Amino acid sequence: MSQNPKHVLDHFNLFREPEYVEMFENKKKNFENPHPEDEVSRIIEWTKTEEYKELNFSRDSLTVNPAKACQPLGAVFLALGFENTLPFVHGSQGCVAYYRSHLSRHFKEPTSCVSSSMTEDAAVFGGLNNMIDGLANAYAMYKPKMIAVSTTCMAEVIGDDLNAFIKTSKEKGSVPEEYDVPFAHTPAFVGSHITGYDNALKGIMEHFWAKKERTENETINIVMGFDGYAVGNIRELKRVLKEMGIKAIILSDTSDVFDTPTDGTFRMYMGGTTLEEAREALNSKATLSFQEFNTPKSLEYAKTLGQKTMAFQYPIGVRATDRWLMALSELTGKEIPESIKLERGRLVDAVADSTSHIHGKKFALYGDPDQMLGLTEFLMELGAEPVHVLATNGGKDWEEKMNALFATSPFGTGCHAYPGRDLWHLRSLLFTEPVDFLIGNTYGKYLERDTGTPLLRIGFPIFDRHHHHRYPTVGYQGAMNVLVKILDKIFDEIDKNTNVPSKTDYSYDIIR
Amino acid sequence: MSNNIEEAKKIIEEVLSVYPEKTRKKREKHLNVFEEGKPDCGVKSNIKTVPGVMTIRGCAYAGSKGVVWGPIKDMIHISHGPVGCGQYSWAARRNYYIGTTGVDSFVTMQFTSDFQEKDIVFGGDKKLEKIIDEIEVLFPLNKGITIQSECPIGLIGDDIEAVSKKKSKEHNGKTIVPVRCEGFRGVSQSLGHHIANDTIRDWVFDKKTGKPIETTPYDVAIIGDYNIGGDAWSSRILLEEMGLRVVAQWSGDGSIEELINTPKVKLNVLHCYRSMNYISRHMEEKYGIPWVEYNFFGPSKIAESLRKIAAFFDDTIKENAEKVIAKYEALTKATIEKYKPRLADKTVMLFVGGLRPRHVIGAYEDLGMNVIGTGYEFGHNDDYQRTTHYVKDGTIIYDDVTGYEFEKFVEALKPDLVASGIKEKYVFQKMGYPFRQMHSWDYSGPYHGYDGFTIFARDMDMAINNPVWQMAKAPF
Numbered sequence: 001m002s003q004n005p006k007h008v009l010d011h012f013n014l015f016r017e018p019e020y021v022e023m024f025e026n027k028k029k030n031f032e033n034p035h036p037e038d039e040v041s042r043i044i045e046w047t048k049t050e051e052y053k054e055l056n057f058s059r060d061s062l063t064v065n066p067a068k069a070c071q072p073l074g075a076v077f078l079a080l081g082f083e084n085t086l087p088f089v090h091g092s093q094g095c096v097a098y099y100r101s102h103l104s105r106h107f108k109e110p111t112s113c114v115s116s117s118m119t120e121d122a123a124v125f126g127g128l129n130n131m132i133d134g135l136a137n138a139y140a141m142y143k144p145k146m147i148a149v150s151t152t153c154m155a156e157v158i159g160d161d162l163n164a165f166i167k168t169s170k171e172k173g174s175v176p177e178e179y180d181v182p183f184a185h186t187p188a189f190v191g192s193h194i195t196g197y198d199n200a201l202k203g204i205m206e207h208f209w210a211k212k213e214r215t216e217n218e219t220i221n222i223v224m225g226f227d228g229y230a231v232g233n234i235r236e237l238k239r240v241l242k243e244m245g246i247k248a249i250i251l252s253d254t255s256d257v258f259d260t261p262t263d264g265t266f267r268m269y270m271g272g273t274t275l276e277e278a279r280e281a282l283n284s285k286a287t288l289s290f291q292e293f294n295t296p297k298s299l300e301y302a303k304t305l306g307q308k309t310m311a312f313q314y315p316i317g318v319r320a321t322d323r324w325l326m327a328l329s330e331l332t333g334k335e336i337p338e339s340i341k342l343e344r345g346r347l348v349d350a351v352a353d354s355t356s357h358i359h360g361k362k363f364a365l366y367g368d369p370d371q372m373l374g375l376t377e378f379l380m381e382l383g384a385e386p387v388h389v390l391a392t393n394g395g396k397d398w399e400e401k402m403n404a405l406f407a408t409s410p411f412g413t414g415c416h417a418y419p420g421r422d423l424w425h426l427r428s429l430l431f432t433e434p435v436d437f438l439i440g441n442t443y444g445k446y447l448e449r450d451t452g453t454p455l456l457r458i459g460f461p462i463f464d465r466h467h468h469h470r471y472p473t474v475g476y477q478g479a480m481n482v483l484v485k486i487l488d489k490i491f492d493e494i495d496k497n498t499n500v501p502s503k504t505d506y507s508y509d510i511i512r
Numbered sequence: 513m514s515n516n517i518e519e520a521k522k523i524i525e526e527v528l529s530v531y532p533e534k535t536r537k538k539r540e541k542h543l544n545v546f547e548e549g550k551p552d553c554g555v556k557s558n559i560k561t562v563p564g565v566m567t568i569r570g571c572a573y574a575g576s577k578g579v580v581w582g583p584i585k586d587m588i589h590i591s592h593g594p595v596g597c598g599q600y601s602w603a604a605r606r607n608y609y610i611g612t613t614g615v616d617s618f619v620t621m622q623f624t625s626d627f628q629e630k631d632i633v634f635g636g637d638k639k640l641e642k643i644i645d646e647i648e649v650l651f652p653l654n655k656g657i658t659i660q661s662e663c664p665i666g667l668i669g670d671d672i673e674a675v676s677k678k679k680s681k682e683h684n685g686k687t688i689v690p691v692r693c694e695g696f697r698g699v700s701q702s703l704g705h706h707i708a709n710d711t712i713r714d715w716v717f718d719k720k721t722g723k724p725i726e727t728t729p730y731d732v733a734i735i736g737d738y739n740i741g742g743d744a745w746s747s748r749i750l751l752e753e754m755g756l757r758v759v760a761q762w763s764g765d766g767s768i769e770e771l772i773n774t775p776k777v778k779l780n781v782l783h784c785y786r787s788m789n790y791i792s793r794h795m796e797e798k799y800g801i802p803w804v805e806y807n808f809f810g811p812s813k814i815a816e817s818l819r820k821i822a823a824f825f826d827d828t829i830k831e832n833a834e835k836v837i838a839k840y841e842a843l844t845k846a847t848i849e850k851y852k853p854r855l856a857d858k859t860v861m862l863f864v865g866g867l868r869p870r871h872v873i874g875a876y877e878d879l880g881m882n883v884i885g886t887g888y889e890f891g892h893n894d895d896y897q898r899t900t901h902y903v904k905d906g907t908i909i910y911d912d913v914t915g916y917e918f919e920k921f922v923e924a925l926k927p928d929l930v931a932s933g934i935k936e937k938y939v940f941q942k943m944g945y946p947f948r949q950m951h952s953w954d955y956s957g958p959y960h961g962y963d964g965f966t967i968f969a970r971d972m973d974m975a976i977n978n979p980v981w982q983m984a985k986a987p988f
Contacts, residue, residue: 001839001840001843001962001963002963003843003962003963003966003967004843004846004966005843005846005847005850005851005966005969005970006846006850008966008967008970009963009967010956010967011608011741011742011956011957011958011967014742014746014958014963014967015608015742015745019749020745020749023745023748023749023752024610024745027748027758027761027765028610030725031725031758031759031760031767031769031770031773032586032767032769032770033722033723033767033769034616035616035653039653040612040615040616040653043615043616043652043653044612044615047614047615052650055649055650056650059646059649059650060642061625061639061642061643061646062623062625062642062643062646062647062650063595063623063624063625063626064621064622064623064624064650065602065621065622066595066599066622066624066626068595068599069595069596069599069600070594070595070596070599072596073596073600088564091663091696092571092663092695092696093561093567093569093570093571094569094570094571094572094573094574094597094695094701095571095596095597095695097567097568097569097570097571097574097935098570098574098596098597098600098601099600100935101600101604101933101934101935102599102600104934104935104937104938105604105934108938109938110935110937110938110939110942111935112566112915113566114563114564114565114566115563115564115567116563116564117560117561117562117563117564117567118563118696119560119696119697119698119699120696120697120698122696123666123667123696130563131563133534133535133562133563133564134563134564135564136532136535136564137531137532137535137562137563137564137565138564138565138566139564140530140531140532140535141530141531141564141565141566141914141916142566142915142916152663152695153593153594153596153627153662153663153664154663154664154667154695154696157632157663157664157667157668158667187594187629188593188594188595188596188627189593189594189627189628189629189631189632189664190628190629192595260942261942262941262942262944262980262984263942263944263984263985263986264942264943264944264984264985265942265943266919266939266940266942266943267942424614424650427614443602443603446613446614446620446621450613450614
């Protein structure tokens with residue numbers, strides 16, 4: 001017995017105590033009928049081989065450890081960025097429990113969202129009654145200003161018609177006739193969470209903009225896309241816009257709802273794009289997207305109404321930030337102020353100070369398509385080689401963009417983009433073509449454990465580290481944060497590998 | 513009727529007043545106040561959730577893949593359908609296990625058929641066949657496969673049973689279990705537990721024979737412990753110390769071999785009644801194995817349970833049970849001496865799933881704390897009956913509580929601690945209430961057994977007596 005209230009043993013240590021270790025051995029030996037140890041060792045080694053990699057890459061049906069989620073998650077995230085808006089997902093209720101948990105585990109914040117709780121009878125007769133009752137209840141209880149509806153795959157498979165259902169619900173008095181209930185069909189079996197983000201945004205645009213007169217003004221709409229760093233990034237964006245004196249509407253501003261204070265009050269709603277702004281955004285002269293692959297349909301729609309549109313790919317780093325600032329400047333006629341030029345200079349200064357530690361280092365990275373483009377460009381600016389870049393939810397068009405990007409820099413030589421692949425593919429790559437560092441979300445820790453490649457956590461979700469979502473990753477400031485993250489990891493690794501007393505005293509340097 | 517009860521009933525009335533009439537009538541049946549001497553808690557349960565209310569419940573898939581099957585470590589569990597369900601439940605439940613992940617164990621991996629539109633239109637059976645073949649190539653040491661159905665499977669008419677049979681034959685009789693746990697079935701996780709239990713009966717017990725093992729008169733199986741944060745381990749150690757031989761763990765750190773061998777045991781000891789009473793009853797009927805419910809939260813209930821389990825065996829075991837209780841007395845005493853003064857008379861409101869809305873009450877009481885409200889995410893009437901043995905007169909009971917109701921109840925009763933799940937955690941912390949997640953143990957644990965109780969006590973103390981709560985209100 002090792003437990004002791006004076007020094008409580010947590011699970012980290014408790015189960016390494018001899019009585020538990022012995023118990024585990026006996027359980028395995030006597031009751032699990034385990035594979036012989038040498039057989040397990042043989043398979044472990046086999047999974048590291050070129051032969052295994054080829055078998056692994058030849059699978060076309062099984063997905064193992066993908067880096068993507070499903071459409072409604074993106075739709076819920078998008079909806080939460082509007083003032084007093086309650087996301088309402090039509091379909092099975094378990095899905096909503098999952099989205100709420102998933103977002104809360106990342107942001108360490110409450111996630112408010114309701115379901116129409118469809119069950120077997122709704123599968124047979126359709127979910128109209130669930131919609132009617134659900135809207136009425138949500139409206140009465142949570143008093144939202146807007147209810148944004150999306151769908152689970154169940155409702156999509158049985159073919160529920162949101163437009164008709166919402167209309168009928170209004171006729172039945174669930175919510176007032178003029179009440180805002182934008183909607184989007186978000187089938188989980190098409191695309192990924194970024195597709196859902198796009199569909200939900202387009203739904204809201206259509207709700208507020210369709211058949212309305214448009215009088216163009218000087219405002220710019222900006223869409224950030226699905227982003228685990230929304231809190232830090234949207235605030236950073238607003239700061240830059242203010243510096244430049246640009247009037248902008250951020251379409252889906254999730255920066256406050258995922259960063260509410262602990263002060264004795266639970267704020268179900270906070271901040272967000274006001275409904276007035278959402279309506280007014282029709283008149284803006286342009287809509288800019290920070291994540292091209294998150295917004296194709298929304299931008300297309302804005303374009304058909306006469307807005308200029310422009311898309312970037314999660315601008316991290318010097319040149320990518322240059323480009324969107326210059327585009328913004330050109331679009332608005334506002335000059336980029338000296339203060340921002342100074343910020344740029346400071347970033348370049350930081351890169352110049354540190355880049356020799358990064359130069360030539362090989363990286364593997366995975367995540368959403370735009371974020372991969374942004375990070376890849378920055379890594380190449382730092383003289384690093386983004387050897388393997390993987391996006392489970394990236395397609396052919398993303399691959400082409402990646403290849404074009406690789407071609408712009410000598411550091412892109414020999415680098416590969418892997419659209420549609422998963423983290424089990426990446427595991428093989430990390431064995432057969434090893435790199436120095438891995439960049440990805442929390443699930444990358446399994447790859448770090450298996451392959452020994454140090455993991456830098458940048459992406460979504462990050463469940464096992466806290467508060468990083470508060471710091472921007474885009475723009476010059478964001479690049480600075482990402483640079484520091486990369487450097488910290490590199491220095492930590494050097495120290496870890498040079499701290500053996502009487503063996504590596506010579507490289508355990510105090511100045512680097 | 514005491515003032516207490518009247519007051520609580522008034523709170524319920526007020527909370528109900530927000531609802532449209534139709535919903536008020538429905539929700540009214542799920543909220544009540546426990547009155548001493550009544551045979552149940554006076555609430556209806558296991559009924560469809562009202563749409564749009566922000567339920568905390570999940571689905572049948574969560575009950576099968578997430579709870580019952582997912583922890584079986586040497587099998588591969590395919591989340592069959594679109595990518596999301598498997599993604600959101602990936603490694604989220606902290607079912608600890610010993611093994612080489614990706615080689616002979618697969619619990620913290622996400623295997624999915626990642627359905628695309630064409631799979632919905634043309635059906636997914638062909639893809640499923642291919643997936644099973646690919647698994648056999650890439651994960652040769654897997655000892656079986658389960659197919660965890662997501663919503664579309666049942667709606668598009670796929671025949672996963674036929675695929676399972678066919679592929680099992682092709683792969684030398686491999687265990688392949690089709691599970692019809694589509695998320696729209698039933699009203700919560702609960703039906704998923706039941707369906708999963710039934711598939712073990714039909715596709716494991718009735719079809720498989722393992723490597724023969726010698727039996728002893730002291731063979732038991734732990735049923736309904738998912739080894740969250742190592743709970744089953746800190747339980748197993750006590751059973752072994754009292755001389756019992758634990759042949760199987762269902763299902764935390766469990767293996768298919770253990771499932772297969774369970775019908776040979778002398779007694780099934782059942783922790784989570786809700787999720788595994790089905791298979792326990794089946795083994796009682798078919799193999800004549802008795803089962804006994806136990807509770808390993810807090811020293812009072814642990815001692816009571818050890819004696820209850822020992823009563824099924826001979827005097828040696830009974831004496832051993834006393835020895836085990838005595839062995840841990842010093843630890844228990846030291847734990848209570850340290851933490852009780854810091855926690856005595858503090859009040860708790862619970863809302864959890866499975867067995868916890870009643871089972872953890874004793875552990876709180878061992879620390880001098882009082883549970884003043886509790887409810888089940890997916891309990892049935894038999895859970896609420898069992899709850900009467902735990903709760904005190906005037907305890908407010910809320911079944912399938914909505915976000916709105918829970919907030920209002922907490923505001924009205926102002927407990928010192930709220931203990932529920934991740935979706936509730938930040939809501940109450942914002943309100944300034946100390947909170948502990950009682951599904952994942954807030955990434956701590958184990959909480960079962962004597963070793964776990966010390967951790968539990970420390971965790972409740974660090975929640976309630978955390979200096980952060982004194983700072984929530986700005987002094988200006």
